[in-house]
Amino acid sequence: SEKRRSAIMSSTRTGRKFREHAISSTRLSVDLSALPSEDGLAAVQQQIEEVADGGEAAERPTRAAVRAPAELTEDMRLLDSLTATPAAVSALYSPFAQETLSAYAKLATFARDTSIEMEQPEVVLVGQRGCGKTSLLQALVGQPLFTKADGAYVQTNRPVVLSLVHNQECKTPRLSIRPDPALKQFNTTTTVALVDLPATMQERNVESPLPITVVLEANNVMDITFIDTPGLLEETDPQCHARDELVVRLAAHQIENTNRLLLCVSTACEWPCWLVSWARKNHLTANRARAACVFTDARTQFKQYTIAADLNKYISGKPPGFDCFWLSLPPVQLRGQAASFKETVYKCSMLDLKVATDMACDKNYEKFLGFQKIISFINSLTLNTYQQYGPLIKNHQKTLLTNIKTDLQTNSKKQVNLTPMKLRMTAVNFVTSFVHAATQAIQEGTLENLAQYGQTLSEEWTSTSAGFSEFGHPWPSLQRRFDAERSGVPACNRPLFGRQQMERLLAEFRAVISQVAMRSIDRDEVATSCGPVKLRDPVTVASVASELVQLRLQEQVVPLIKHLQLRASNIMRGLANVSLASYKAPKKSTTRLMTLTTRPQAAASEAETPVTEFPYFMHWCTSYFNEFVDLLIKAFEEKCQDEVKSTQLVMWEMKLYGYPECSNKKQDELDCVISLADTIFNHIKENVCHNVLLKCHSTFLEQSQMWGELQSNMSMVLEDQLLQELFESESEQKRLAAEASELNSIREHLEKQDSVITQAVSTITRK
16 A cells, blocks of 8 residues: 555656645545555546546535644744834735825716716635635735634624725725615614624624625725625535525626636635636636635645645646635734734735745745735736726717817807898798698608508597497498498508598598488478478479488588598698608707717708707697698588588479479379489489599699698798797797806816826826
8 A cells, every 4th residue: 555655656647746735545535545456546546637637526625624722823923023014014905006096086086977887896705614715805905804802703604795995085994884685673874893893793694695795995995895705515514505506696696797806715725626626617717817716824734845846846736727826814813903903914924925935935936925915916906907997988088078069069050040040041941841741741642651640540530529420430420330441441451641541531431422321201201391282293292302302411411521521620630740750850969968978970951950949839830730721621611511402403403303293192292202302312412422522632632722822821921020939039049058158167177177087097007
């Protein structure tokens, strides 16, 4: 067994790795003392190879053994023998010059005022329970936040988020705890003293996946967040897998954040690749540049080596591709002493370097040794994070200044456009465009991409104020069901407007008229129309039939014509919305003074003020157009009244059919009146339908001269006084003057701020 062990220690890379890390045989699942043959030797070599390369076979190490009291006493003596100057300690925890911090504060203030989100760096500490994560966090901050004065520390049972916030007014650090999402009794932000923080944390340190958020404000730090995760448990612990899932979830939360750093913390005496393998297995170290390893209690491990070659080989066995740091944290007895805490951390770093120097460690490895290296690494990460925002903030400031100047130019043009001559030009151009669009829609139907303003037949029925009859359609006096599609009405389900909608209405009117039948005539109606005269001659029969036809026309046809007028009026009034939608107004300039927006430069078309900015004038144009539509409807109604003939006219048209021959029997006389009335009604109904359609077509679809008169009248009515009222030029000029004054103030402020930002960006980027 001893010979085989010597063979491993003296040959092959795996044997060298084994000797370098000083791993005892009890760490492996194969007992070295019981290996019988070369097969056993191969098994050992394979397992060591997997562990050294960070493979899945790496076992989770047990918790590090407690250091002996004699060893702690020796560390205390060595620390007391060292001297740390206040300047050196201050340089460790105040690495940024006051000039750099002042530049950072200016950039942060500008970014906050202009809604630029500066993502602050985040450091997530992951490791086994007892490996020193919380102690490392305290050393990085320079304050024993979670350790009592006697050295007792609060065990991390739930995540702790520690946010360092730069506050120029805080000459001494100020601590506060945000509302606790897990405990309802702590639902307010609480300011606590440093000495009271461990006790306060102990009250909230319950098992929970929700974090405790602590904010530390100081004037010598940049914004950064540390996330201390609960320690990973040994595999024998029943809560091991649940804790693993919690830590993975915390470490992976917002892992896409490029400013997040994962710190894998473990003791130097443990197998260093285990935690890296665990993080890799859980996809936490896909980007190795955003992960680092920290090995605590390094001094104790260094002392196990007697020659520099062994120490150098040990350090060279670090996980490939990762930044690794070896350091020693203050002894337990000194971790709670706030007054000398920073000095103790500095002395521990000096002592680590002294031990490495005394052992003649390779100078190339000194960049990995001591606490100074890890804090410099994190400070560099913080500074690099904020340096990348310098050019962005500078460009943003230039964009704001350019936008303000553009807005001032637009404001000046608007003030010029409020002169009477410019207002008349704007009004005439709009009226011309408005009337032309309405003319195109009702006479040519050539407007495109405006289907949203059209109506299907069912929508047109619903919008009619007359409502529906008991037969499910809006046509009054039609005492039967009406199926528009079966009746040949075109495009019932298509949204139409203008000419196409009017033509569909006329087709619908023709279909409705064709289905109207004269209501039955009873003996009483004939007797009432006849009076004392007997139905003995054809002239009397024709007169009675004409009287009854005239009554049926008033009852059955006139309501249909009035409904046609109502529907035609709605179609014509809808042309106003179509005309406004088709108006090609210049794009309205939206000014966002303090947001990062890229707006196009003012085009030549913006020389004329968009009418859409003057709703009162647009409302006047719409009202004037509706009055014009009312005149057309009134003219159409007067023309249609001529179609409802009097009894004498009906009688006169009787010559087309000839007077009927009637017998002396009363029943024959009644049938003769009904037959003649039905014939006359159908004939007149067809004539009325034909004539109404022609008049509707000529009134609404062929009045090109009248549309020209509308445009001319609207332009002539617009006098200077009326234009100033419609465009509200006086109040608009006052508003533009106030806006120009505000824009000039902002421009002056930005111009003064430009030099300040330029200096701040230059200061922070050259560090």
